[in-house]
Amino acid sequence: MAEYKYTPADFKSDQLVKWCPGCGDHAILNAVQRAMPEVADALDIPHHKFTFVSGIGCSSRFIYYMKTFGFHTIHGRANAVATGIKVANPDLSVWVCSGDGDSLAIGGNHFIHAIRRNIDLNMILFNNEIYGLTKGQYSPTTKLGKITKTSPYGTVEKPFNPGELVIGAKGTFFARTIDAEVMLTKDCLVAAAKHKGMAVVEALVNCVIFNDKTHASFAGDKATRAENTITLRHGEKMLFGKDNQKGLVFEDMRLKVVTIGEDGYTTDDILTHDAHTEDTTMHAMLAAMKWPEYPVAVGIIRDVADSNIYDVKVEEQVAQVKANAKIHSMDELLHSGETWEIK
Amino acid sequence: MENMNTMELRDIVIRFSGDSGDGMQLTGTLFSNTSALEGNGISTFPDYPAEIRAPQGTVAGVSGFQVHIGAGKVTNPGDYCDALVAMNPAALKANRKWLKPDATVIIDGDTITEENLKKAGFATLDPIAELNLDGYNVVIPDITSMTKAALADTGLDNKSMLKCKNMFALGICFYIFNQPEDYAKRYIDSKFAKKNPAVAEANKTAIDAGYNYAANTHQFANTYRVASAPLEKGTYRSINGNVATAWGLIAASEKSGLPLFCGSYPITPATVILEELAKHKNLGVKTVQAEDEIAGICTSIGAAYAGNFAVTTTSGPGLSLKSEAMGLAVMAELPLVIVDVQRGGPSTGLPTKTEQSDLMQALYGRNGECPVVVIAASSPSDCFHYAFMASKIAMEHMTPVILLTDGFIANGSEPWRIPSMAEYPQICPPIVEQCEGDFMPYARNENFARGWAFPGKEGLQHRIGGLEKDHLKGSISYDPANHQEMTKTRAAKVAKVADVIPTPEVLGETDADLLVRGWGGTKGHLEAVVRDLQEEGKSIAHLHFNYINPLPHGVEDLLKGHKRILVCELNEGQFASYLRQSFQQITFEQYNKTEGQPFTLVELKDKFNSLL
DSSP states (O other), X not given: OOOOOOOGGGXXXXXXXXXXXXXXXXXXXXXXXXXHHHHHHHHTOOGGGEEEEEOSSTGGGGGGGBSSEEEEOOTTOHHHHHHHHHHHOTTSEEEEEEEHHIIIIITHHHHHHHHHHTOSOEEEEEEOSSBTTTTSBOOTTSOTTOOBTTBTTOOOSOOOOXXXXXXXXXOSEEEEEETTOHHHHHHHHHHHHHSSSOEEEEEEXXXXXXXXXXXXXXXXXXXXXXXXXXXXXXTSBOEEXXXXXXXXXXXXXXXXXXXXXXXXXXGGXXXXXXXXXXXXXXXXXXXXXXXXXXXXXXXXXXXXXXXXXXXXXXXXXXXXXXXXXXXXXXXXXXXXXXXXXXO | OOOSOEEEESEEEEEEEEETTSOHHHHHHHHHHHHHHTTOEEEEEXXXXXXXXXXXXXXXXXXXXXXXXXXXXXXXXOSSEEEEEESSHHHHHHHGGGEEEEEEEEEOGGGOOHHHHHHTTOSSSOHHHHTTOTTSEEEOOOHHHHHHHHTGGGOOOHHHHHTTHHHHHHHHHHHHTTOOSHHHHHHHIIIIITTOHHHHHHHHHHHHHHHHHHHHSXXXXXXXXXXXXXXXXXXXXXXXXXXXXHHHHHHHHHHHTOOEEEEEOOOTTTHHHHHHHHHGGGGTOEEEEOSSHHHHHHHHHHHHHTTOEEEEEEOHHHHHHHHHHHHHHHHHTXXXXXXXXXXXXXXXXXXXXXXXXXXXXXHHOSXXXXXXXXXXXXXXXXXXXXXXXXXXXXXXXXXEEEEEEXXXXXXXXXXXXXXXXXXXXXXXXXXXXXXXXXXXXXXXXXXXXXXXXXXXXXXXXXXXXXXXXXXXXXXXXXXXXXXXXXXXXXXXXXXXXXXXXXXXXXXXXXXXXXXXXXXXXXXXXXXXXXXXXXHTTOOEEEEEESEEESOOTTHHHHHHTOSEEEEEEXXXXXXXXXXXXXXXXXXXEEEEXXXXXXXXXXXXXXXXXXHO
């Protein structure tokens, strides 16, 4: 373990943070700036190797507030640009900041393909279920029926659940956090950084102006979160509630919420979280849990070791072909194959 | 066997044509390579349908390969042919219009059946009369049955024997045009002898059988020989435009010392560049086959930001999809080469056919004031040079460069005197290694190029992006004066490239009655016709452009002395419009064509004569 001993201040740029007061993005920025010193030491990454890439939207302004290398690209394309950066220089720690509109609508294609390739990017997906920067239109994660500026009579389309998309694309890492839970966010980010391959951290953030309290039913305050969310930890029982009195069991091919001591359930009946299993079935069920039937799952839902990492494989292939090649320069290539002399 | 009635010709055009599966591309390639080895100049062009295997025997399924052989350098694959080898009635029908008046036509007599004639859309059972070929030297050998007879003892099955009939036709051509068989036989051995010696022997036998048939029959009254004329001394190879483009990019990577990255998406007729680059990991090339055209350019922009020499390759529809991202590269001032192999448009258009109609899109097809450098290659082999120069300019001037080629030069091939990399200059991008105090990403050098500071370099942390930038710090700026300054600076940076590009030379007099102007892939045709007319004593000159934006210095002086100026291009007048905008006091006449085909030498000559 290295000892750079950076502080959050080392990651704060001189730019004025211009998000609205009360916006959930402030808390994520706070968590990221706290996570980076830990990531640097844990993975021996010096400051100048951190590179942040974003698309378009409120959350994509993120990169200007980080005193790292940063690239604010175009709408939806952050994952594609970041893929190029990582392949060009796999030595960099590449972080993608993107929103639900940016990565699930206009950039949906790049999102699923980055996951499919399992390229070693760390992505923070800011999900506020609304287009904020364009002032309040519904997004691909907006709840069905929601009234917004472009759905004055309510939306008639069902939303994506980002976790289901990631797991459906055989993503190797998915975590979910809530803006107000700064320490949980930080832990998820550090785990994402440690994960080799594409890591997606969905941050449920509140848009105080255009979609206020969209996550409040389960994430509104500490007491609500205790009862209505479940923080998953690998190897631990899936317990939640103020006194860990509730838990998840698997019955009739589906998850079920039970209370310890009621209907004969004991702690032994409660499922133990295995984030490392390759099988996606349980992870998909956990990611799909919706309040009020279930608590909303937060923490590291899936963290699977998979050696097929795109940028690593590209490097390996280049090295292997180079080692076996007969042609090592342009001049040799030019004279390879069939040639003839004119004298 | 040496024929006694051998006529010496300055050049000759042969077209090989058959079903998509008849092996016409290989036949043509073996013939043209043989000629090249004999010291002739050659130029070739494949003409195949967009469908992989269109219905057999139909005109839609015809695949052709044209070879132009000449004494000395040959600048184009020709249009009307001196000899046509048709493997079935459909091939004959499809190519009837490309015959010169006294052309030799060879058609496989075994294929002239009622069924085949019907498939090819003939109304009668006499294709020769129906196509009005009575005045031509038509020879109808039974190629299929003679091939089978020649291979009867080989033990091959019927299907394998039939696959050799293209080699029988090749043997006939070797006799008629006095070419040796040994190169083709060596090639067959190198391809098949190890895997399938029986097939290799059969193919070689078929060549001999065709050759002997032609020598023994009396139907070929004359044979022909194209004199070998002195080409420039050196080592040559055959190369097509797409491979030359790929190699030019790799050469630029070597000369810049930066790894080559290509993010791209398959699209006809550009795909071969990506395929070729993907082969050369031995030279450090990384290719990402992206999920779409947009990801193709965006991964490349990311790679450029991270310090690779980045390129993306596409054709017209893909260029449309990439336009927003090109704007990002302009705003972020990153080096990037975008190769557009033009095809017929708009929309999906004519994927396998050639056109020059993306010029305006290349120049202007983006939102905002968004100048980029635009360069066009003009022959299969000079794609190497212009790909190299596009790369050099992109990296040294920190700007996107669009390299335009087209389906015609991309697929065409010609002999190329192999250059030594020592002849090519170093590429020196303004890479920043360190700085004192805060790094200013938009500080500029004498070319107005900003410094290129790769992520991972200590002390150079900075943020860039698609929002307007402060002219020094690179932070977001909405300041009106700053936007004005940055707009002008981005334009000035591209204009400054004119200082490093050559002024084109006029072929001919500087005060001709007619100046023919062209750009890009029409060069070979225009030059050939102008030279012809000059030999006839006509006052005609030719001026060709490879550097489109910015235009080279001194162009106006080259235009002034001529009586009339005719701009010839394979679109409806895009370059002419661009020239009118740049030189408002000069009158430009136009000659345009959008048939998906190159100009023909004949139509150009007629047009020029009509203006002289």
